[in-house]
Amino acid sequence: KQEVTQIPAALSVPEGENLVLNCSFTDSAIYNLQWFRQDPGKGLTSLLLIQSSQREQTSGRLNASLDKSSGRSTLYIAASQPGDSATYLCAVPSAGNMLTFGGGTRLMVKP
């Protein structure tokens, strides 16, 4: 059974810092990996989708990398802003047609 773990569970940083969120998964036979953002009381917003054949994807200040062989992905956020405060979730499709989610990293960026 696929298991997805995210470290750290919570992170508080001052504005302007570059930061890295980590995601690990146990079964490397994945089609893709998706990073989401969830604001309190809101739905999930897709940030980046990395295909299994890719090593990284970039969108603005966000860069996600994927290393299938080691079962790891990282989300790099450059020059963090208070508006980046949210919970970040990574997810992979797995057996049984489930999208398996990590527990999330709750990020707070202080002004």
Place this chain on the structure above:
Amino acid sequence: NAGVTQTPKFQVLKTGQSMTLQCAQDMNHNSMYWYRQDPGMGLRLIYYSASEGTTDKGEVPNGYNVSRLNKREFSLRLESAAPSQTSVYFCASSMRQRANYGYTFGSGTRLTVV
């Protein structure tokens, strides 16, 4: 805006009451899903529909039924609500299951069963 639309956004039910959560997508996606999100449990799949005309159980299907009304719409029904079904429910869609396509989520329905 294109995406996944869920109704209602909030609902309070009494134990034993029934209700249907509605979901519609306008992206011509083949697959649709219902998840619930609970503190400490993360997101768990309730039911999914790989394509129009098919539905299958996910990780936590007990107490729920679904209907794939057409390609656009996928509803979730609680026949006799229980306090354990208090949760936030999310509908999602994707072009195909597990293939090289991402998932799009709706904004959620916050359900409280008293």
